[in-house]
Amino acid sequence: MTLLTMAEIVKVFPGVRALDGVDLSVEAGEVHCLLGQNGAGKSTLIKVLAGAHQPDEGVIEIDGEPVSFPNPVSATKRGIATIYQELDLVDGLSVTENIFLGHEKSSGGFVHRREMQAEARKLLEQLGHAEIPVGREVWRLSAAGKQIVSMARALSHDARLIVMDEPSAVLAADEVANLFRVIRGLTGRGVAVLYISHRLEEIREIGDRVTVLKDGRTVATGLPAKTTATVDLVSSMTGRRVEFAFPERPDAGSHDGEPEVLVVDGLTLDGSFSDVSFSVRAGEIVGLAGLVGSGRSEILETVYGARRPTAGQVRFGDKLMRAGSVTASVREGMGLAPEERKSQALLLHDSVARNVSLASLRRFAKFGWMNRTRELAQAQEKTDALELRPSDISRTVSKLSGGNQQKAVLARWLLRGCKLLLLDEPTRGVDVGARAELYAVIRELADSGVAVVLVSSEVPEVLGLADRVLVLREGRVVFEADARELDEHRVLDLVMEAV
Amino acid sequence: MTEQVVVADPPPTRRGFSMRRMKDVQNLGLVAVLVLLAIAGTVTKPDQFLSTDNLILVLTLASIVGVITVGMTFVIIGGGIDLSVGAVVALSTVWATTKATQSYGIGGIIFCALAVGVGCGLVSGLLIAYGKLVAFIATIAMLASARGLAIQLSQGKTQVVNFQNQGLVDLGYKKSYILGIPPLVIIFVIVAILGWIVLNRTTFGRRTFAIGGNPEAARLAGIDVKRHTLSLYVLSGLCCGIASVMLVILTSSGTSANGNLYELDAIAAVIIGGTLLSGGRGSLVGSVLGVLVFTLISVLFTLNNLPTAVQQIAKGAIIVVAVLVQRRASNERTSS
Numbered sequence: 001m002t003l004l005t006m007a008e009i010v011k012v013f014p015g016v017r018a019l020d021g022v023d024l025s026v027e028a029g030e031v032h033c034l035l036g037q038n039g040a041g042k043s044t045l046i047k048v049l050a051g052a053h054q055p056d057e058g059v060i061e062i063d064g065e066p067v068s069f070p071n072p073v074s075a076t077k078r079g080i081a082t083i084y085q086e087l088d089l090v091d092g093l094s095v096t097e098n099i100f101l102g103h104e105k106s107s108g109g110f111v112h113r114r115e116m117q118a119e120a121r122k123l124l125e126q127l128g129h130a131e132i133p134v135g136r137e138v139w140r141l142s143a144a145g146k147q148i149v150s151m152a153r154a155l156s157h158d159a160r161l162i163v164m165d166e167p168s169a170v171l172a173a174d175e176v177a178n179l180f181r182v183i184r185g186l187t188g189r190g191v192a193v194l195y196i197s198h199r200l201e202e203i204r205e206i207g208d209r210v211t212v213l214k215d216g217r218t219v220a221t222g223l224p225a226k227t228t229a230t231v232d233l234v235s236s237m238t239g240r241r242v243e244f245a246f247p248e249r250p251d252a253g254s255h256d257g258e259p260e261v262l263v264v265d266g267l268t269l270d271g272s273f274s275d276v277s278f279s280v281r282a283g284e285i286v287g288l289a290g291l292v293g294s295g296r297s298e299i300l301e302t303v304y305g306a307r308r309p310t311a312g313q314v315r316f317g318d319k320l321m322r323a324g325s326v327t328a329s330v331r332e333g334m335g336l337a338p339e340e341r342k343s344q345a346l347l348l349h350d351s352v353a354r355n356v357s358l359a360s361l362r363r364f365a366k367f368g369w370m371n372r373t374r375e376l377a378q379a380q381e382k383t384d385a386l387e388l389r390p391s392d393i394s395r396t397v398s399k400l401s402g403g404n405q406q407k408a409v410l411a412r413w414l415l416r417g418c419k420l421l422l423l424d425e426p427t428r429g430v431d432v433g434a435r436a437e438l439y440a441v442i443r444e445l446a447d448s449g450v451a452v453v454l455v456s457s458e459v460p461e462v463l464g465l466a467d468r469v470l471v472l473r474e475g476r477v478v479f480e481a482d483a484r485e486l487d488e489h490r491v492l493d494l495v496m497e498a499v
Numbered sequence: 500m501t502e503q504v505v506v507a508d509p510p511p512t513r514r515g516f517s518m519r520r521m522k523d524v525q526n527l528g529l530v531a532v533l534v535l536l537a538i539a540g541t542v543t544k545p546d547q548f549l550s551t552d553n554l555i556l557v558l559t560l561a562s563i564v565g566v567i568t569v570g571m572t573f574v575i576i577g578g579g580i581d582l583s584v585g586a587v588v589a590l591s592t593v594w595a596t597t598k599a600t601q602s603y604g605i606g607g608i609i610f611c612a613l614a615v616g617v618g619c620g621l622v623s624g625l626l627i628a629y630g631k632l633v634a635f636i637a638t639i640a641m642l643a644s645a646r647g648l649a650i651q652l653s654q655g656k657t658q659v660v661n662f663q664n665q666g667l668v669d670l671g672y673k674k675s676y677i678l679g680i681p682p683l684v685i686i687f688v689i690v691a692i693l694g695w696i697v698l699n700r701t702t703f704g705r706r707t708f709a710i711g712g713n714p715e716a717a718r719l720a721g722i723d724v725k726r727h728t729l730s731l732y733v734l735s736g737l738c739c740g741i742a743s744v745m746l747v748i749l750t751s752s753g754t755s756a757n758g759n760l761y762e763l764d765a766i767a768a769v770i771i772g773g774t775l776l777s778g779g780r781g782s783l784v785g786s787v788l789g790v791l792v793f794t795l796i797s798v799l800f801t802l803n804n805l806p807t808a809v810q811q812i813a814k815g816a817i818i819v820v821a822v823l824v825q826r827r828a829s830n831e832r833t834s835s
Contacts (some may be wrong), residue, residue: 005519071544145830191663283649296594304719305719306719319716326718326719326721327721327722327723329721330720330721331721336719338719343715343716344713344715344716344719345716345719346716347708347709347713347716347717347779348712348713348714349779350779352710354705354708358705358709358716358717358720358722359721360719361702361705362702363704364702365701365702367699368697368701368702368703369700370700370701370702370705372700
């Protein structure tokens with residue numbers, strides 16, 4: 001019996017069609033897997049389904065009856081529960097209180113504690129986790145325990161379809177097996193599960209059917225999860241449109257004579273990545289490709305000194321870097337454009353000029369006294385070189401577009417004069433037109449002799465921009481090759497199913 | 500580059516100027532309040548209010564809290580708060596006026612007051628920056644223990660500056676006025692000017708704004724956020740030490756009851772001066788104007804024989820109004 005049908009769903013955000021005709025149909029009691037690369041539209045789709053976004057076009061039907069979800073509550077009422085990766089539990093409340101959050105059993109303003117606790121116990125039992133104490137505060141539970149509580153909350157709403165966004169990402173291997181037991185129990189009772197994961201082996205084990213998204217469209221639907229060949233799945237995900245041109249790349253091996261600027265040896269951070277070794281030569285762009293959670297950002301931050309490694313060394317130039325000191329890294333000539341531009345890089349209240357000069361204050365100071373004329377002149381010079389628009393650097397940085405904010409961050413390091421630039425998702429939140437400009441800027445920086453390490457969720461970006469690529473899977477480097485010898489297909493194969 | 504994105508420069512908006520003007524408007528608002536209060540004083544008690552003695556009293560009273568407010572402005576712009584200032588002042592004045600300290604002469608008294616202030620700031624700062632305590636908790640702990648220590652040291656008694664150190668107390672008398680201005684007021688003016696310079700014209704000031712505005716961004720830009728945080732509390736402690744010396748001069752004594760509720764006066768002055776309590780934005784000129792507003796209110800109420808209770812209520816109302824006005828101003832700014 002078809003529980004949910006979504007047809008021709010379109011969702012447009014300013015400047016981008018996030019969903020451009022998605023079809024999806026889920027049967028009662030099945031595990032339906034949703035597959036697609038980063039940016040293919042999976043998150044937008046589940047937000048539409050959860051009532052967090054309203055589609056611009058298309059039809060959603062439940063039991064053959066058209067429905068609309070103007071808000072998350074209306075979706076819950078129709079039996080759709082979403083379990084996001086960042087679980088929306090309240091840490092300070094008990095398990096019972098979380099399960100019944102927003103729909104407490106009460107009369108006259110007084111909650112029926114015993115009744116709710118009994119009910120909570122019953123729900124946890126159904127999920128096979130009667131051992132979770134219903135009175136315990138949620139922050140004391142493990143990630144797996146919290147997930148169970150989220151599912152119990154879904155069941156308390158009589159959910160018929162539970163959407164799970166990468167539920168295994170936070171779990172250890174034995175906990176995943178346990179999660180699958182719970183999912184089988186749910187489907188056995190007719191509840192459908194929409195399961196989102198990048199891990200093919202999981203999809204094979206738990207899934208019934210697969211729908212593949214690419215560029216906001218459904219490219220394949222209803223594929224049998226157990227029998228469809230990996231090569232077919234991967235090839236339907238790849239070949240995304242590349243709307244941006246990458247700058248000319250120097251020939252392979254042209255950096256061989258250059259000195260090694262950065263040598264990372266056996267770098268390990270428990271729980272994130274282990275035994276990562278690589279080197280970057282002057283003028284070279286090295287890309288790190290891998291899924292979210294494969295340890296890419298953590299590697300950059302550890303190299304930069306923002307995290308302290310458990311083991312391993314970072315050699316920069318001819319110096320062995322002291323572990324865990326950003327100040328030392330910056331002094332020696334490293335720069336980082338972090339993943340979260342607004343929260344990690346910018347002083348949002350301040351002008352572009354002040355943001356650009358932030359890492360070079362001492363240069364403009366004599367005995368602490370700032371020469372502001374020189375500061376402004378040099379900040380202007382660097383932002384002009386990057387063609388930051390509008391060129392008025394006294395503007396508040398928060399008023400700039402994403403691409404220009406990123407340029408302000410790059411200008412900061414350009415002004416400082418870096419030997420090594422670490423770029424974490426440099427084009428996130430940057431619209432298509434501005435991307436090509438940023439790519440050109442990054443390549444120009446490299447050509448001027450700066451060594452660059454690039455992290456991006458978008459495989460085509462890494463392949464198009466980098467000279468050399470390291471492929472990461474679950475915190476380990478599984479492959480390293482010249483970017484010209486790799487294609488998207490091969491990289492996806494590597495990150496999804498180690499060969 | 501294949502695609503040349505051509506964006507015409509927008510017509511010069513003079514954004515920077517309008518931002519600055521915004522800040523001026525806020526300060527102008529405070530100046531207007533000062534003028535109104537002065538008019539109120541002149542109308543109600545024309546003889547006493549306009550006398551030179553009265554003006555000098557106003558300024559002297561403002562000076563002590565004013566010096567503390569300068570330190571507080573730095574701490575708050577840097578994203579922190581220092582609730583211990585009043586208690587630290589009490590401890591500094593007590594420690595600086597013990598028999599033992601007084602035996603070292605005037606220099607000993609001054610050194611002791613400054614050292615106690617800096618020491619307290621150092622402890623709070625270490626707890627906050629390196630011990631990862633929340634500033635509110637660390638400084639409230641300092642508030643409790645400094646006040647307690649002050650009572651312990653003085654055994655609850657007022658310690659009078661003895662005859663040998665009379666020279667210090669003399670600074671508070673009319674004969675020491677320089678061009679008719681009391682030395683205490685001059686100290687405040689110097690501290691305020693130095694504070695303004697450091698905040699607006701040095702790397703120290705720039706880092707203060709940066710760590711208050713976005714500590715993570717500051718850290719990733721290579722600024723030593725911990726060390727800078729520590730130095731802000733040391734600076735606040737130093738200001739408390741200076742204020743303690745001033746208080747000893749003014750009252751020729753030290754007691755554990757000194758500095759009561761100074762933290763409230765200082766924080767309130769900083770807030771109505773337009774500094775964001777969350778840090779990252781603020782103005783020292785505003786803080787100084789804030790101190791003057793509060794002091795003038797006190798004087799007005801005292802002259803008119805109104806009870807201190809009413810005075811407290813008026814202060815509370817002013818804080819609320821000032822913050823509401825600021826919020827409107829900043830909303831207009833962001834929506835424009």
